[in-house]
Amino acid sequence: MPVATFHIKRFDPDNDDMPRYDEFSVPYEASLTVLDGLFYVQEHFDGSLSFRYCCRAAVCGSCAMYINGRYRLACQTNVRHLDGDVITVEAMPHMPLVKDLVCDMTDFFAKYEYIEPWLMRNSQDPAKEIGQTPEERKKLDMPIDCILCGACYSTCPSVWGEGNYIGPAALLKAYRFEVDSRDEARKQRLAHFDNEHGAYRCHTITNCVEACPKELNPTEGIQWLKRAAVRRRLFGRLK
Amino acid sequence: MINHQLIVVGGGLAGLRAAVEARADGIDVAVLSQVWPGRSHSGAAQGGINAALANDPEGHDDTPEKHAFDTVKGSDYLADQDAAIQMTSDAPGVIFEMEHWGCPFSRYDDGRIAQRPFGGAGYPRTCYGADKTGHYLLHTLVERAYQRGITMYTEQFVTRLIVHDGRCIGVVAYDMTKGGFEAFCGEAVIMATGGAGRTYSNTTNAIISTGGGMAMAYQAGVLLKDMEFIQFHPTGLLTTNILMTEGARGEGGYLINDLGERFMSKYAAKAMELAPRDITSRSIQTEINEGRGIGGKGYVYLDLRHLGAEKIMERLPGIRDLAIHFEGVDPIEEPVPIVPSQHYTMGGIDTDVNGATQLPGFYAAGECACVSVHGANRLGGNSLLETIVFGRRSGAAAARYIQGEPGGGAQAAAAPSAAAVQEMAVAVDRLASGAGSEDSYAIRAEMTTTMKEHFGIFRDAPTMRTGLDTMLALKERSRHMTLRNKFGVFNLDMMRTLELEGMIDVALATATGALARTESRGSHSRTDYPARDDVNWLKHTLAHYQPEGPRLDSKPVTLGTFEPQERKY
Numbered sequence: 001m002p003v004a005t006f007h008i009k010r011f012d013p014d015n016d017d018m019p020r021y022d023e024f025s026v027p028y029e030a031s032l033t034v035l036d037g038l039f040y041v042q043e044h045f046d047g048s049l050s051f052r053y054c055c056r057a058a059v060c061g062s063c064a065m066y067i068n069g070r071y072r073l074a075c076q077t078n079v080r081h082l083d084g085d086v087i088t089v090e091a092m093p094h095m096p097l098v099k100d101l102v103c104d105m106t107d108f109f110a111k112y113e114y115i116e117p118w119l120m121r122n123s124q125d126p127a128k129e130i131g132q133t134p135e136e137r138k139k140l141d142m143p144i145d146c147i148l149c150g151a152c153y154s155t156c157p158s159v160w161g162e163g164n165y166i167g168p169a170a171l172l173k174a175y176r177f178e179v180d181s182r183d184e185a186r187k188q189r190l191a192h193f194d195n196e197h198g199a200y201r202c203h204t205i206t207n208c209v210e211a212c213p214k215e216l217n218p219t220e221g222i223q224w225l226k227r228a229a230v231r232r233r234l235f236g237r238l239k
Numbered sequence: 240m241i242n243h244q245l246i247v248v249g250g251g252l253a254g255l256r257a258a259v260e261a262r263a264d265g266i267d268v269a270v271l272s273q274v275w276p277g278r279s280h281s282g283a284a285q286g287g288i289n290a291a292l293a294n295d296p297e298g299h300d301d302t303p304e305k306h307a308f309d310t311v312k313g314s315d316y317l318a319d320q321d322a323a324i325q326m327t328s329d330a331p332g333v334i335f336e337m338e339h340w341g342c343p344f345s346r347y348d349d350g351r352i353a354q355r356p357f358g359g360a361g362y363p364r365t366c367y368g369a370d371k372t373g374h375y376l377l378h379t380l381v382e383r384a385y386q387r388g389i390t391m392y393t394e395q396f397v398t399r400l401i402v403h404d405g406r407c408i409g410v411v412a413y414d415m416t417k418g419g420f421e422a423f424c425g426e427a428v429i430m431a432t433g434g435a436g437r438t439y440s441n442t443t444n445a446i447i448s449t450g451g452g453m454a455m456a457y458q459a460g461v462l463l464k465d466m467e468f469i470q471f472h473p474t475g476l477l478t479t480n481i482l483m484t485e486g487a488r489g490e491g492g493y494l495i496n497d498l499g500e501r502f503m504s505k506y507a508a509k510a511m512e513l514a515p516r517d518i519t520s521r522s523i524q525t526e527i528n529e530g531r532g533i534g535g536k537g538y539v540y541l542d543l544r545h546l547g548a549e550k551i552m553e554r555l556p557g558i559r560d561l562a563i564h565f566e567g568v569d570p571i572e573e574p575v576p577i578v579p580s581q582h583y584t585m586g587g588i589d590t591d592v593n594g595a596t597q598l599p600g601f602y603a604a605g606e607c608a609c610v611s612v613h614g615a616n617r618l619g620g621n622s623l624l625e626t627i628v629f630g631r632r633s634g635a636a637a638a639r640y641i642q643g644e645p646g647g648g649a650q651a652a653a654a655p656s657a658a659a660v661q662e663m664a665v666a667v668d669r670l671a672s673g674a675g676s677e678d679s680y681a682i683r684a685e686m687t688t689t690m691k692e693h694f695g696i697f698r699d700a701p702t703m704r705t706g707l708d709t710m711l712a713l714k715e716r717s718r719h720m721t722l723r724n725k726f727g728v729f730n731l732d733m734m735r736t737l738e739l740e741g742m743i744d745v746a747l748a749t750a751t752g753a754l755a756r757t758e759s760r761g762s763h764s765r766t767d768y769p770a771r772d773d774v775n776w777l778k779h780t781l782a783h784y785q786p787e788g789p790r791l792d793s794k795p796v797t798l799g800t801f802e803p804q805e806r807k808y
């Protein structure tokens with residue numbers, strides 16, 4: 001039976017002075033995801049290990065972590081596909097920590113809420129669906145696949161530098177609604193990204209694109225928002 | 240103690256839809272969820288949601304009545320017909336409402352919502368967003384909940400109900416990020432905690448689908464209904480049981496055995512791969528049992544190659560990713576190895592069409608509830624529909640209850656909720672005090688394999704009898720479990736051990752009900768009683784909680800519109 005060696009960064013801010021790395025050997029048969037490995041450790045070696053999980057199928061965004069120096073979803077990462085003999089697992093860096101592999105997502109979701117991430121309408125809704133052609137719908141394909149895992153936010157130097165920057169995920173969400181043919185948010189959402197904490201804070205470093213486990217492109221969305229904001233200022237157009 | 244008028248447990252589609260509805264009626268609502276609501280298991284749903292919109296040219300004369308008929312026939316006549324009719328007639332309205340709230344459904348060229356064929360349905364009736372329908376619906380409702388100013392308590396692990404003077408007045412929850420137990424009180428509680436798939440080792444469900452809400456209700460004396468009916472989805476990935484949506488067959492995918500045959504022709508000549516799930520899963524299992532699995536092994540192929548790269552990328556991009564990441568197979572190039580896998584809990588908390596249970600102030604909606612619209616077998620695309628239709632109805636009903644019946648308010652709740660929190664602390668102390676000799680993870684593993692092997696697709700009395708004996712022994716052993724980690728935040732050891740106690744009770748209700756029901760109906764297929772027995776068994780099973788194991792009785796099915804017939808596809 002093959003064995004995977006896990007190096008897991010442990011830290012309980014309430015009780016520990018310093019973070020440490022614990023090492024565990026996890027046997028497996030044909031295949032083992034990092035998430036499976038964490039459960040094995042928690043069940044067999046150390047009941048106090050903390051991590052987030054839910055879907056185990058890369059759709060819920062719970063398990064984004066820093067694995068062998070890269071942002072990955074633990075559930076989607078098979079140890080057979082990792083280089084090296086040791087699998088190093090850490091919480092997403094640059095985020096406040098709850099415990100072990102669980103980081104504090106409070107600010108992340110506060111910023112998500114701040115951009116008012118919902119479809120805004122002024123018109124009376126029709127009795128049936130609001131029409132939307134496949135071409136109009138296609139514009140949503142990229143941003144609606146975001147699972148709000150936080151990897152892009154954790155890796156963004158502009159977020160580290162300026163705590164009030166709302167960050168790539170929230171901006172991608174703003175983009176998702178701004179490009180929706182059904183949305184009628186005139187100035188309401190614009191005010192949230194057309195400012196110094198919004199789209200302009202992005203310096204197109206594109207760490208987010210590299211980090212995103214769903215292979216999305218927040219930078220593209222943010223660039224679109226910048227152009228839209230400028231256009232609206234110059235030409236007074238609302239959408 | 241934290242007070243709101245209405246406490247909703249669960250931030251999946253059912254819980255959020257309930258909360259949004261009650262909020263619209265002016266109620267102060269709080270949603271408690273073990274995960275941030277947008278991470279709930281509803282987001283994993285792929286294929287779509289049913290409503291007779293008649294948007295597809297082939298389905299231009301579809302109606303809610305036909306949808307109701309398909310639902311009742313699919314249920315093997317165990318669904319309550321009034322409930323099925325209620326659901327299918329509410330369906331178009333709630334779908335349009337989700338669309339107005341921003342849900343990105345896939346579209347036809349003329350701009351209308353696209354619909355695809357699904358199993359057991361007479362028409363293309365399943366509205367979808369590529370193969371990520373659940374994710375899109377869930378995010379739409381999360382967004383609406385934020386817009387409506389609903390208070391969300393995320394990463395709160397609810398452990399029990401608070402019942403006082405014969406009414407449900409709140410719940411106790413473990414605050415995962417801060418530590419400690421707290422009471423959340425209100426004038427009504429809606430349970431929306433999803434299914435119990437994790438009681439089986441071979442499930443498509445999320446790791447948190449452990450039936451917690453069912454267990455808490457059951458332990459508080461509320462009845463569970465029809466728990467023996469467990470759906471096995473025909474197409475889970477071989478190594479992980481991760482789902483490959485029925486939409487893959489809706490788009491034209493084949494099921495193939497070792498001889499290269501589309502074997503469904505033997506079992507459902509007309510519907511072929513789009514027969515209902517119970518029939519398709521049994522057909523696959525029969526092929527496997529008779530040695531026609533691939534290479535004689537325990538799986539068959541889902542073959543999508545003939546659909547072509549373009550269609551797969553456009554309609555089924557999500558399952559392509561899953562097959563590549565989790566099975567190492569690209570469906571454009573190779574057939575995908577699949578096995579039938581536990582997928583859905585048809586049974587659940589016994590409710591009426593408004594989510595009300597027999598306990599005043601206590602409602603349930605979504606997969607944890609049993610209205611019953613799915614009866615003995617759920618049709619694909621009807622469960623997402625159920626969450627939204629009955630989430631909405633239970634939110635409205637709870638609001639009416641709160642407005643009509645002023646409870647004792649915060650003061651009356653203070654003493655009983657303090658007592659409930661205290662009892663919880665004592666229970667954890669007892670577990671942690673270490674007298675126990677049993678390892679909860681060993682018990683969990685044994686339970687989930689017992690359920691898989693003894694209460695699977697094909698059932699018979701001797702197999703189930705030994706399975707039930709094992710389950711009862713596990714229940715006994717679970718009294719001696721011990722905790723490895725008593726304190727602190729994000730204490731998985733404590734949560735998973737507490738959760739296991741509930742899982743065993745829920746699984747025992749399934750096991751007991753399955754052994755008792757001496758007929759075959761829908762997903763409950765007994766080799767020793769192969770026929771449906773409408774004379775003795777056209778009735779719902781009810782399970783009453785007893786410390787030593789469930790006590791069963793029954794209640795009639797609501798008929799009246801569709802006469803029970805033999806099911807042919």
Ligand SMILES: Cc1cc2nc3c(=O)[nH]c(=O)nc-3n(C[C@H](O)[C@H](O)[C@H](O)COP(=O)(O)OP(=O)(O)OC[C@H]3O[C@@H](n4cnc5c(N)ncnc54)[C@H](O)[C@@H]3O)c2cc1C
Pocket residue numbers: 248249250251252253254271272273274276279280281282283284285286287288289372373395396397398431432433434443444445447448451452482484582583604605606607619620621622623624626
């Ligand atoms: C892989 C997959 C694909 C599916 N595809 C389809 C499909 O295409 N069409 C269809 O109609 N149906 C589908 N289904 C079924 C459908 O998705 C589910 O039945 C439905 O989403 C359940 O929704 P829910 O709101 O009842 O529960 P869930 O979405 O499971 O939500 C449960 C909520 O309760 C919370 N919770 C649970 N326990 C606790 C606790 N102890 N304390 C606090 N909170 C708790 C969770 O955090 C979560 O927020 C699919 C199911 C699976 C598994």
Ligand code: SF4
Pocket residue numbers: 145146147148149150151152153168169172211212213214215216218
């Ligand atoms: S854009 Fe990608 S990395 Fe950022 S939150 Fe969404 S899924 Fe995660």
Ligand code: FES
Pocket residue numbers: 052053054055056057058059060061062063064073074075076
């Ligand atoms: S557990 Fe859901 S993304 Fe990994």
